[in-house]
Amino acid sequence: MRDNTDDFRSLFLNDVPLIDVRAPVEYSKGAFPQSVNLPLMQDVERQKVGTMYKQQGQEAAIALGHSLVGGKVKAARVDAWLEHVKAHPDGYLYCFRGGLRSQLVQQWLAEAGVQYPRVVGGYKAMRRFLIDTLDAAALECSPILVAGMTGTGKTEVITALENSLDLEGRANHRGSSFGRHATPQPAQIDFENRLAIDALKLRAAGVTQIVLEDEGRIVGSCSLPLTLYRQMQEAPLVWLEDSFENRVTRILGDYVVDMLAEYSAQNPDDAEAAFSAFETYLLGSLQRIYKRLGGDRYSELNALMETALVEQKRTGDVHAHRGWIEGLLTHYYDPMYIYQRENKRARVVFSGEQAAIIGWLRDQHQRQA
Template sequence: MQSITDFKQLFLSDTPMIDVRAPIEFIKGAFPSSINAPLMNDDEREAVGTCYKEHGSDAALELGHQLVFGDIKTQRLQQWKNFINEHPDGIFYCFRGGLRSHITQQWLNEVGIDRPYVEGGYKAMRTYLLEQLQQRASESRFLVLSGKTGSGKTEVINDWPHSIDLEGLANHRGSAFGKTFVPQPAQINFENAWSVAWLKRIHVSDSPVLIEDESRLIGRIVILPEYLEATKLASNILLETPYEERIARIRRDYFMYAFEHYQKSNPDTSYDLLDEFIREAVLRIKKRLGGDRFTLINSMLSSAIIALKSQNQWSEFDDIINILLSEYYDPIYEYQYQQKSEKTIFKGTHQEIIQWLATQ
């Protein structure tokens, strides 16, 4: 039985993988280059699992063959054949590299396809990636890019090839207004993708990887605690951006971005949806804003929506952003930055930071 144990090479080469676990297992967590083509669906897996507990492995195996036979077996085998035809280097895995992997390999062999499975399956690969992520964090071989809200940190990350875009991996911009209208990945999928991205970066160069400063949560995604601890010791780069430029970027990347999305998907209600989007975001930070500021911003928003609707005028949104920055986000940032200011090794604009990184 051919099997693979070189997990590092699997992820470095983005080896296409068939996940033969049931859909419910795949949804909870998988890998960036994998697709789900299950040996058994959720109901079949549950039935076999119950049979195993009550009657043992032989009875469970017999039931599995009874459930997956004839046209059902042909259909699932055809899915695997199609994948291998499209990806001749493709491999497959189950949960532990056990019975399901062996059956899959056997069925493929019967139709003349000889492909290996992953030794240890999903569990072994997941353990490897999590250990790699924790090791990278403990080594502190990274630089933290910090800067006030709206500074354009993600733009610097995207312009510097030896970096990792955590917000991109999380499908979220990391603030109360950060929804991107693309579903966030499962927590495990985020961690797996993060670990693979880091593995690829250090394979190319052992110089520190640039990662944007993040809080504990990016939307509903939780940042690894070991990494957050390591950021307290890591060297810091500060992105400096003019205040007016920050306001313009927030208006464009958050408010106008949301409005354009609503105009494409729900043109008749786009103004109402924008209003709802901003109010919900403001509500999430109501406690820290304070009641008076919360009430003021909601009142200003009503006026801003009217101006946008009647005059296509965005300037009143800038007034809202000004309050959010000057009275909420910037004070929080200043407090947090003081805790790590002594770790700052460079300050500059977007271009100055890119130029400085290139000399290191």
């Protein structure tokens, strides 16, 4: 494969299967969503070869690599590559720079009777392409942001649109102190790579205006790419509205009903462990904003939450959770968002409830097409 952007664009637009032959520690720091890690060398082997390279040079390092990955070890790894190739004959393989490791894997596959292409430039070149792609989308696709009070359903608007990037979905976090999920967040590089591929597909579909949720720079442990974040600071806003009652109900669904379901899915045979993990999540989320709530307010909301948890565990009824949710909105989230709206008022180009917002944004998208 030639090292150019058209090749990389094709790989990501078509979700072409990829074999990443880097060591597991490299893969864990960042990879591509359609890749599988079938390493040439495991972490300890790679470390030994790297040390040899520094001490005695490339020739000695290559010799050590062949001695570490030979015989039965080599045969097992070739078998794993062949199995993947058989299942994905249209794929490619790559290492970090498209150099020695991917060339060697390609050679061993050829010796086993299989010609399999590699990505020239490897991970480094593909990663550069995705960074540039996301920066270009941020600069050229006129972002418009969905803002609104907590619980108005901003994510529902984002997922209803064909020209949106779901920042919270890709970060696996809802962006608040209660925002984490039962499953972990992606590595920063994985977050960026997935966003970039989403942006690439939107641009390939002819999208010229991207809709995003109004976010801070940090979503849980994931940081928004700087170029994108800077463009968001100047972008126009639509302001999503909903009744206080509906917002409480939505938050109850998100933070209580859905979160217990997530922990139950992780502990399908142990309801006690699932509820304990859910309880820890809920109480810990409130604890994290102790200073901003103040001691008295925190104690009041914590008592309401503990009472609700006892009732939920005893009867399954979640209605009592509405008490602390109402208090949290009234005394914590709403004052923050009212202040933010005042600061951003000049950027608000439309406001309304969910159906009106979705309709307006779809109309804007059609006009841009």
